Amino acid sequence: MAANCEECVYYDYDEELDAYCCTMDLDEDEMERFLRGVNNACPFYRRGDDYRTARRQ
Numbered sequence: 001m002a003a004n005c006e007e008c009v010y011y012d013y014d015e016e017l018d019a020y021c022c023t024m025d026l027d028e029d030e031m032e033r034f035l036r037g038v039n040n041a042c043p044f045y046r047r048g049d050d051y052r053t054a055r056r057q
Contacts, residue, residue, distance in 0.1 A: 008046060
């Protein structure tokens with residue numbers, strides 16, 4: 001699994017924070033593992049594809 005957040009579908013800009021962050025809804029245990037850096041790679045990573053919807057049209 002990849003760990004490059006900048007290419008992930010769930011990595012999005014938050015206007016309130018004025019920063020990019022992960023929008024994946026993590027439960028308490030998953031958030032703890034994420035913050036501790038226990039996972040070498042994000043289990044929710046999904047490569048973003050800007051042209052995915054355009055190909056369906």
